[in-house]
Amino acid sequence: MYGWAGTILTIDLSKEQIIKEPLDMDTAEKFLGSDGIGVKLLWERVPAGTPPLDPANIICFGSGPLTGTFCPNSGKMSSVFKSPTTGLIGVSTAGGFFGPELKEAGYDLIVLMGKAKKPVWIWIDDDDVEIRDAAHMWGKTAWEAIDIIHEEVGDVPTITIGPAGENQMFGAFCLVMRSRALGGVGSGAVMGSKNVKAIGVRGTKGVQVYRPDEFMKKCKEAKDKIMSHPVYAGFARYGTPQWSPVLIAQGVVPVRNFQEGVFPEGEEFLDPETPCKEVFVKSDACEGCVIHCGHWCEVRSGPYKGTKTEGLEWYAEYMFGPYIGCTDWGFVTKASVECNNLGIGFGAAGMIAWLMELYQRGIISKKDVDGLELTWGNQEAALEVLRKMAYREGIGDILAQGWEKAAEELGGKDFQPLITRLITTECPRARMDVALSHIVSVRGGDHNKALPYFAWICPPEYIHKNWPDWPKETPDIYNPIGKPEIVDWIEDWKCVNDSLTVCYWSTSVTMPGGTNPTDYAELLTYATGVEYDEKKLLEAGRRIAVLERAFNVREGWGRDVYQLSPMFTDRAFPRGSQAGVKADMKVINEMVDKFLERKGFDSKTGYPRKETLEQLGLDFAIKQLRKLGRIID
């Protein structure tokens, strides 16, 4: 077997069975890996309408055919499940070393199904797979659980959940090693619902590639492309916090739950040089990464002095910075460590900003939040809310049930910064690229599935040369023209990235002129021995993207799921360059309609067209959708 490991490891927790199945090569060729094979398994193995925290839901953790090879930036992994955060498909990716180690142990994917009778953890030592008792680590933080695992089996890559996952808090994540996360859409809650505390893996088998000489030559070429790209040097020094200038320039810093778009009191905080001075110690990389956007961090002064972590990045900076009115990198570091230990996704932590706005507006008072003073910038209160969410105490129990239930209890639904059921950090009021890519995102409205980053950092000529059919207005972020085309393309390409699995910081999603589909088609051909070209690779991405969207349709989500919170349509920033601008749903809906039609879905119902599924070899989905009346014949 070349490229792929050749085995899917299914663990039936209810029956305490370990099942090793050969990877179906037709599936592998068409769905590539991790994300793609995962969504096919989800479709086949989870009955329609299964509640996300029901034992009948599954969670897949996977690697791709380039994982564990010398292909640059191929050290990622992804997870696929039905999300308790959104009710939509749950797709999350993470860096670190788990994905490559899993592959080297001989598995393309792990599938957890059913529910263990008591807390367990899974130990994978090459061919030996055990379901071990986890009574001694249940109730512990994620980092404590990792220490226990390392004590038992040695220093191996892990996936763990914290108390938030155990307690099935809606936005709990699976922590990968100590600081990477399968975040955003509740992977940790699904693990917790299955009574699985952790997975540890040791792999010593390596990965075979079919044409090693050509593969290595191409890897070198890809590495040189990435490292000579103008984005590279800034990424290597600052990591994702280098994003701030973009939001400052556009006047869309998400300040105090998007009430403001400018943050003068946070000017120094947002300067990417500041974390370098205050908390970064040195760069760090995932396996196979040549960019090293991560950092080892240690708080050098202030109340959180001595707090250490790795991988601190932009999402934490914003959720624990402007979103809640804080300007302290020491606090950002501390809050990140708390999230990692408790197992709370940073998106779910965004609920704190919503609570603070309700508090500011008098919609809730101290008595509603266990006596906490939820004023903007109150760091102690924010940390206490996190703890309460994880352990489901008081106000934390209300929040742990998710955005909808929390609004039913507390009110203030119109102040939830949601797009298509998920929290956003990007503002969709004026930026048409953000509005469309977020609202149609299959996992809910964030930046991870289809934000066309490269559209506005490269010269328009680049886009016109590479995609001559796209309208000339495509790179203009404030113009709706061209957005359906580019978001459609990015979504397919991102599915390829997440299935191979390569980090999209290194590919043409984000690096115009960087590594592109042709490069990866060649790498994949040399690695697996299966012939790919750009067309075939992108068609695989489209197949995955369409099946993910069809899964949402099967689960009951039609055209009406694509929604912006009224906070974006009914209110505007009071100052800055976007003062007074509100999202125009007429314009946005026109883009959504055009996008859906391009994707092969009916723009009125949101349902897939039969011929779309047939053309992509997704015939197996037709019968179920027809039975549910959710397909356009």
Add this chain to the structure above:
Amino acid sequence: MAIRVTVQYFTLLKRTIGTGKEEYELEEGETVADLWIKILKKFGAEMEKGGYIDAVTKEPKSIIIAMSRIGVLGLRHVGLYDGLKTELKDGDLIAMYPPVMGG
């Protein structure tokens, strides 16, 4: 009539020229190109050494010049559309940085 604009430099560009933020006074009707000439007079050597400008044309290379403003045509991204010909207005904030990614 004179106008004042703020220029903010970020990330590696800021390190290269050693300045994070400054204000410029311009005449009404002057453009980003006029501003660019003034910036070059101060920091041209450092920028050229850092590879941020074209050695021949002296135009910006590998720099995003970003400015958002609501106007009759809606918001425009200077770096991509009107480019150096964009007329500046009193109070404009212009951000300059090498291509960045993140989020």
